[in-house]
Amino acid sequence: MQILWISYINSWTPTLVSLLKKENKLSIIVPTGGKSTDYEQVDDVDYYYLHIPPKDTMKRMTRENFERYQTVITKVMPDIIHVHGTELNFAQIQNYTSIPIITSIQGILQAYRLFSSNYLQDSIIKPFRTIKNRMGKGGYLVMNKKFDRGTWEYEKEILQKGKYFFCRTNWDRAQIIFNNPQAQIFQGEELLRPNFYQKSNSWNLHDCQRYSIFMPSGFNPIKGMYLAVKTLALLKKFYPHVSLNIPGIKETEFYRQGMLDWLLGEEYIRYTRHLVLKNGLKENIHFLGRLSAEEMAMQMQKANVFLSPSSIDNSPNAIGEATMIGMPIVTTAVGGVLSMLKDESSCLFTPAGDEYTMAYQIKRLFDSDSLTTNIAQGAYQVALKRHDRQTTVQQYLNAYQTIIEQ
Template sequence: MKVMWVCNMLLPEFAEKINEPVLAGGSWMVALAKDMKTCNEIELVICAPYNGDTIKDLKVDNITYYAIPKKNMGEYWSSVTKKIKPDVIHIHGTEYEHANILIKSCPNERYVTSIQGLTSIYANHYLANLPYNVAKKYSFKDIIKRKNIIKTQKDWFENGEIEKEIISNVNNIIGRTTWDKACVHMINPKAKYYYCSESLRDSFYKTKWSYDECEKNSIFISQGTYPIKGLHMAIEALPQLVKEYPGVKIYVAGNNISKADTFMAKLKRGYYGRYIEKLIESKNLKGKIVFLGPLDEKSFCDRMKKSHVFLSASSIENSPNSVGEAMLLGVPCVSSNVGGVSDMVKDKEEGFLYPFNETYMISYYVGKIFGNKELALSLSEKSKEKGEIIFDRKNNLETTINIYKEVINK
């Protein structure tokens, strides 16, 4: 069975070989590809767009990779697809123009598309309870890029139109939550929906959280660079926790978007970062928010495992991999009850879920975990058990292959 993947980025082992930048993200694709290349019945070919002028192809460790130039992409897709002769084409993600061009250039291929997020729906939640007077403002960087928070939301709505077109034109969809199933049905009620969870990064299957070894009264957030991730909401919740647990800290993976310690840093900062700085100052939380910088897989896993609580404060998610990784480790989790999160976490048994805009519930639930060792241990054990079921890589591989077979045999 020859399977052609279409990804939004060059996967790391290929990017390194052809001296292209190795981009962050796509860990679920890397994990599934690693498992799939050991499967004798699958010949895997992975294609992705890049900024070069010519097609590049290379076989690396039993996988054939193609880098497809973004210019004249329709012609390149046609020639590459004719050369590969795939039995099925698996498009990862629905919001990218390269996938739309492929479908239009090669309309007679068998397609299946997997949902990641859903930009057309996420766009409605992009402002994430920010005051409108904040969302409409510009920093110097925003002026230069001609893009503030409101304009970025408009861009998401525009990309969402591409997504709707892709979902409307592909009748085989892979999802993993009730939420994405409902969204797909709203766009294309005739589509055949297949359930398959995602496989996560290796490190999170190999170790586990320990109450005795974690940094007490610490919270870990996986990212906070744009409003949807809800860093501002987590900061709103922190003063109440400081009253009860003065040593509390929030650790945030990724660059310090609020940084303004030099003139150049101020110029490079978007308005959301400026708002985060003002929020920290106005609530006297200096030193309570620690930005960790970019973390590789091991460093991310180690920091998450060291934390007392993992917090997902997003305004919308499908099934956030960060929550999944916390579950695999057994880190007690508090999450906004948005999108498909409730399909992952059973409230009050495997973690705590709260309405996104009720930040006082963050304080309450995190405080309950901080103050109760037995509760923390119970949440840890049950979430880990659930995570090992949902993110079972062998099962996910078998399910994916069975979906391919069904699509081919239709």
């Protein structure tokens, strides 16, 4: 099979690339690119970098931009094109070519929109706005602002006109079925980074740091960092040395003060910092900066509990990685997470936006070794099935072949 991907190279894609290319010819278009070159071959995979300006990927695709894709398509002559994601306009090549196209659903921005504030009221965060925010730049509701300007109308068209989609959860299937009843849906799981397969089922209650919490970071309110801080404040009443470990953010960046912060800072970070200082949590929170996959796995091994306080998500990679490590998980019962995990079996669910139940579920794990161990093992059993490499590769190959034959 001659397969052409249109994709950024995300954390999970190299694992799938290495397995797909064994028996097939795989080429990849990286639309905006981060390379100075236009082409390179790495491990028998052809990479084409188009260097399209990012702003041109967030509006309807023009014929001119499609011609840049077409140059590569003509060169590769693929049997099928696989586009990753609807958040940007890549899949709009379906308007210009007859080659069969299947689109993987990642997040769906139009469905995320209503959850973008993560239950944080505008009146609460307003006093923390910076000059930049007041000028309409950045801000914790960036997603809504873009959507209101019609930035993501192309996504609606992709969902409504596409013929074939890869889905992973009931949540993304619902989005496709009710936007496009004629579409054909295939199951296509995501694979994890190799480090997590190497360290599978490596979490151990007796080796972890008791009363420590690990959460995936994110400046976007959807990820719920401010709720994690509120949860920590509640838990500190029972466990004075409880800790929250957050990757992706430098401590110096989070605690930045002065005129520069007032001019160019972000209201959401300023508000979250206010919560940390107000509740005396500075010594309980550790910002880890950017971590490699190896470092991320090690931090998961060390933590007592994995926390995901998101207001919406489809199939978060970080939760998948936590299941493979085999650690106990507390997560909001939102979106596709409901298809990944089962309450009281492979996780403890909590309502979105509710720091009290979040803290209570974590407290249950802190207080019961047997519950913690059972939840951790339940999570690992999910990973064995959901992220099996051979099964996942076969899902993709079967879908490609079915579409080509049709």
